[in-house]
Amino acid sequence: MQTWKLTLAYDGMELCGWQAQPGVRTVQVEMEQALRRLFEGENIVVHGSGRTDSGVHALAQVASFRAERERDPEKVRLALNSMLPSDISCLKAELAPFEFHARYWATRKTYRYLMWEGDSRSPFWEGRALKLRRRVDWQAYDAALACYRGTHDFTAFQGPPSDPPRPTLRTIERADRSIMDGPHGAVHATTFEGPGFLRYQVRIMVGTALEVGQGKRDIATIPALLALAKSSSRDDAGKTAPPEGLYLVEVRHRDA
Amino acid sequence: MQTWKLTLAYDGMELCGWQAQPGVRTVQVEMEQALRRLFEGENIVVHGSGRTDSGVHALAQVASFRAERERDPEKVRLALNSMLPSDISCLKAELAPFEFHARYWATRKTYRYLMWEGDSRSPFWEGRALKLRRRVDWQAYDAALACYRGTHDFTAFQGPPSDPPRPTLRTIERADRSIMDGPHGAVHATTFEGPGFLRYQVRIMVGTALEVGQGKRDIATIPALLALAKSSSRDDAGKTAPPEGLYLVEVRHRDA
Numbered sequence: 001m002q003t004w005k006l007t008l009a010y011d012g013m014e015l016c017g018w019q020a021q022p023g024v025r026t027v028q029v030e031m032e033q034a035l036r037r038l039f040e041g042e043n044i045v046v047h048g049s050g051r052t053d054s055g056v057h058a059l060a061q062v063a064s065f066r067a068e069r070e071r072d073p074e075k076v077r078l079a080l081n082s083m084l085p086s087d088i089s090c091l092k093a094e095l096a097p098f099e100f101h102a103r104y105w106a107t108r109k110t111y112r113y114l115m116w117e118g119d120s121r122s123p124f125w126e127g128r129a130l131k132l133r134r135r136v137d138w139q140a141y142d143a144a145l146a147c148y149r150g151t152h153d154f155t156a157f158q159g160p161p162s163d164p165p166r167p168t169l170r171t172i173e174r175a176d177r178s179i180m181d182g183p184h185g186a187v188h189a190t191t192f193e194g195p196g197f198l199r200y201q202v203r204i205m206v207g208t209a210l211e212v213g214q215g216k217r218d219i220a221t222i223p224a225l226l227a228l229a230k231s232s233s234r235d236d237a238g239k240t241a242p243p244e245g246l247y248l249v250e251v252r253h254r255d256a
Numbered sequence: 257m258q259t260w261k262l263t264l265a266y267d268g269m270e271l272c273g274w275q276a277q278p279g280v281r282t283v284q285v286e287m288e289q290a291l292r293r294l295f296e297g298e299n300i301v302v303h304g305s306g307r308t309d310s311g312v313h314a315l316a317q318v319a320s321f322r323a324e325r326e327r328d329p330e331k332v333r334l335a336l337n338s339m340l341p342s343d344i345s346c347l348k349a350e351l352a353p354f355e356f357h358a359r360y361w362a363t364r365k366t367y368r369y370l371m372w373e374g375d376s377r378s379p380f381w382e383g384r385a386l387k388l389r390r391r392v393d394w395q396a397y398d399a400a401l402a403c404y405r406g407t408h409d410f411t412a413f414q415g416p417p418s419d420p421p422r423p424t425l426r427t428i429e430r431a432d433r434s435i436m437d438g439p440h441g442a443v444h445a446t447t448f449e450g451p452g453f454l455r456y457q458v459r460i461m462v463g464t465a466l467e468v469g470q471g472k473r474d475i476a477t478i479p480a481l482l483a484l485a486k487s488s489s490r491d492d493a494g495k496t497a498p499p500e501g502l503y504l505v506e507v508r509h510r511d512a
Contacts, residue, residue, distance in 0.1 A: 011379040081377050089377035121337045121345035123267040128380075 007092035013127035017054040034083040049102040049251040055243030062251040064102035110250040115188045130245035141213030145175045147222040153229035156237040159200030208238030263348035269383035273310040290339040305358040305507040311499030318507040320358035366506040371444045386501035397469030401431045403478040409485035412493040415456035464494030
C-alpha cells in the first residue's frame with residue numbers, strides 16, 4: 001500500500017467543482033475513474049486539499065490517494081494525462097509519506113481572483129475572469145482588502161456553515177491586488193494567502209471589497225463585521241463574487 | 257449605403273478559420289449570420305483583413321462590410337456581442353469611409369506565435385499555444401528569426417500558392433521573441449510585423465526556426481533558401497508549425 005500525492009491543474013469552466021456528485025462532471029469523479037483504470041480496478045478514493053466550487057479553476061490543486069498496487073510515478077503522470085479529459089491535467093505525481101493527506105496536511109493556501117475591465121466580451125477571458133460592468137475605485141478596493149489582513153472572526157464571510165461547523169477565526173497573511181496585462185486591457189488579480197479559508201470566504205471577501213470600490217458600501221462596515229465576530233451575519237457582508245474569477249494557485253503541506 | 261469596420265477577437269480552437277465553408281463553423285459565416293439578422297435580412301458579405309486558418313486565433317482581426325440600413329455603431333457592437341457565440345466577440349464597430357475594405361486597405365499586420373515549455377498538459381494552454389516536446393536552444397532560434405528580417409523572396413516559405421499567385425517578395429519589419437510568464441512555466445512569444453504575409457508564411461518561418469533551435473537544421477539553410485528566391489522549393493524549408501500557437505494581434509489600415 002502506497003500513498004500518492006498529485007498536483008493537478010484544471011479549467012473549471014465546464015466542471016461542476018471538485019466533489020463527486022451524481023450525474024455531473026467533477027474533478028474527483030474524473031480522477032477516480034482514471035485512477036481505477038490505472039490501478040486495475042482498485043477502489044481508489046481521491047482527497048483534494050479542499051473542495052473547489054463549480055466553475056472555480058486550479059493552477060495547482062493537490063490531491064492524495066492510496067493504492068495497493070505499485071506504480072512508477074512518472075508513468076502514473078503520463079498515463080493520467082493520456083486518460084484525463086483536456087480540462088484536467090496532472091502536473092506532478094509523487095509518492096508521499098504513508099500518512100500524507102492532501103487536506104489534513106495542508107498548511108497554507110494561495111488563491112487568486114481575476115477581474116477584467118473591458119467594454120466588450122472576450123473569448124479568452126469568458127468563464128476565466130469576472131468581467132466588471134461598472135467602474136471600480138481601485139484605491140477604495142485596496143483599502144477594503146487591507147481590512148481582511150490579520151486574524152479575525154470571519155463568521156459574516158462564510159457560506160452556509162459546514163456540519164460540524166469549522167472554526168471561524170482565520171488568519172489572512174496576504175490580501176493584495178496586482179495588475180496583469182491582458183490581450184484586451186488590464187486584468188486585476190487579487191491574491192489571498194493564509195493557513196486555511198472558510199467555504200466561499202475568498203469570493204465573499206472579493207464581493208464585499210468590490211461593493212466598496214463601486215461606491216455601494218461604506219468601508220467601515222468591514223472592520224465592524226469582523227469585530228462583531230459570532231454575532232455578525234452573512235447577510236450584512238457583500239455578495240459572493242462569481243466562481244469564474246477564482247483560481248486555487250498553490251497549496252503547501254507540512255514536511256512529514 | 258454605409259461601410260462598416262469591425263474589430264473582432266476570436267478563440268480559434270473550435271472554429272474552422274475565417275473563410276466560409278459548407279458544413280463547418282467559421283468566423284465569416286458566424287459574422288454574416290449575425291449581421292443579416294441585425295440588418296433585417298440584407299444579404300451582407302463580410303471581408304476579413306486576411307483569412308486566418310482553422311485553429312488560428314485573433315486578438316484584433318479587422319473586417320468590413322456594407323449595409324443599406326443605417327444603424328448606431330454602439331448598438332451594432334452590443335447587438336453583435338449578444339448574438340455571436342462565446343468564442344467570437346466584437347471589440348469595436350465603427351462607420352468607415354465608403355471605400356474602406358479590410359483587406360485592400362490593410363497596410364501592416366502583427367502576428368504572434370506562442371510556444372509553451374512544460375512537461376505536462378495544461379488545461380489553459382491546450383489549443384492556445386504550441387506545446388514544445390523537445391528542448392530548444394533559444395539563442396539558435398533567435399538567430400534563425402533574425403534571418404527573416406528585411407525584404408526577401410519567401411517562395412520557400414509559403415503554402416500552396418494562391419491563384420492568381422501573389423508576389424513572394426515580402427518585407428519582415430519585426431521578428432523577435434519575448435518571454436511571457438505563464439501559469440505553468442514560460443511562454444515564448446514570437447512577434448512578426450510587416451506589410452503583408454503569404455499563406456502559412458508565419459507558421460513556416462516558426463517551424464523552420466524551431467528546427468534550427470532543436471538542432472535538426474543548419475541555420476545557413478535559411479539565408480540560402482531566401483537567396484534562391486523563385487528557384488527555392490517549399491520542401492526545403494521546415495515543417496509548418498501547428499495553428500494553435502498563432503494569433504493575429506493587430507491590423508493597421510491607411511487613413512483614407
